[in-house]
Amino acid sequence: MGNSLLKFLCAKLSYLAAAAAAAGHTHHSAAPQAATDAVSVLSHDLSQFGVTGQVPDRLSQYVVSSKKAQANWYRKLLDAWNEAKPPPNTPEAASRLVIQSLKRHRKADVEGILVCYGLPLPHTDAPVGPSSGPEGVVKYELQTLPVDAKAVADGDTITVYVDAAADPRESANVPRGVHEAALERAQARVAKDSDKEGALHKIITDAGYRVIAGSDNEQILARKYRIRLRGIDAPESSMPFGKEAKEELAKLVQGKRLKVYVYGDDRYGRCVGDVYFNSVYIQEQMLKKGLAWHYVAYDQRPELEKWEKEARARRVGLWASSHPEKPWEWRKERRNGT
Structure with missing residues (x-):
């Protein structure tokens, strides 16, 4: 426990210094590229x-x-x-x-x-990812920590965490109060002061962060993001194939470090993005397995249409039904009380 705590404190001090440098526009002590x-x-x-x-x-x-x-x-x-x-x-x-x-x-x-x-993949100067074009411009990237299966809400929404110390973009933006709460929580944990630890934990989670145990039990301060998979719409949980869609997405992302290209936010405050594991495009897999619709009202990319048509032709997943209900129409009916 002592060794893990030492790693934790060192990491926190490191990104606290990075945040202070960024705030003061001090370039000499900035994190390396x-x-x-x-x-x-x-x-x-x-x-x-x-x-x-x-x-x-x-x-x-x-x-x-x-x-x-x-x-x-x-x-x-x-x-x-x-x-x-x-x-x-x-x-x-x-x-x-x-x-x-x-x-x-x-x-x-x-x-x-x-x-x-973080090295370039074959025949490219950067890791695999979407190019900016008429369908939108990537605002930023997220490199996630391993995803928990419980973080999958349904077939098109997941919650991910990003290491706030290791990611330069994150480390420069962690609120000072969260830094201090994380350090004090570690000390309370060692002292076995559960009441203080719980109060500090609430401060951290209310700010959109979480302390996660790493592979060797070191404590990692992580930023929480809710991700809405761009360009697809999966059946809701109570719809036919809603359970199967959620289970398939969980299988695709569980335990994996994902790369998320974020294009913007939706009206529920979720990040709308393309999600990859290495060179595997998660939305493509969901469409090809017939467990999501191409959400054409918000995304007209032809490849999404192509993958949906392939699944329809093979009658896999929800396409085994002759008239599967569209999830956006299902939601509209319930909003209208019909």
């Missing part, structure tokens, strides 16, 4: 593997193969890194080394490693 961090973090992890033979625990959240396979990858990467003259010093060079060294391995695993470190 994520691209530079990606190379240094990979280099550090490979060095640690050379000493301990252990791969980072977080990698399992991005890849599909076993720990034994992961150790095999890191041996290859460590050898390639040591043989490179000079070693990679840019994200593009590091990405090329990973792809070349693991070219005979599963594509999903190689892409998972790249996403884990």
Whole structure:
């Protein structure tokens, strides 16, 4: 517990300093660029593997193969890194080394490693994501912590959390009162003062944050976001296939670190965004499985229409019914009391 608390306090002090620097427009102490961090973090992890033979625990959240396979990858990467003259010093060079060294391995695993470190995916200068166009402009990205299945409200809405210390955008915007409450809560937790811990927990959650236990029980201050999947509308829970849609979305996102491209907010205060796990586009999967409609009133992207038509043609999911009810019409009828 003491070691976890020390990590927690160090992390909080780090992003508190980053927030103060941002507020004072002090550029000398600003957080380093994520691209530079990606190379240094990979280099550090490979060095640690050379000493301990252990791969980072977080990698399992991005890849599909076993720990034994992961150790095999890191041996290859460590050898390639040591043989490179000079070693990679840019994200593009590091990405090329990973792809070349693991070219005979599963594509999903190689892409998972790249996403884990924030390195460019093959044949692109940035991780997979939608391009801005006539259907909207991406306002910002979210890199989430692993998603809990209970965070799936229905087939088109999920709640996610973002590490407020690790994300530069978040760390500069955490309210000072939340920082202080998180630090005091950690101290109350050690002192086993449950009343004080509960009061501080309420301050944190009321502000839209939460303290989450990480993989090695360290305490992570995280920002809460409710996400409405852009461009689709799934059956409501009490509609036919509503339960199946919720279960499928939970299966797609449970335990995974997601990338969310946010385009704006809806009238309920949810972020409207495209959701990805590595190169898997979650909305595409929901449409192809016949567990969501293309929400054409708000999104006219032709690929969404195409995926819905494919599911209709195969009569999968809700399309097994000859006349499935549209969820927006179902909601309208209930608002009107009919």
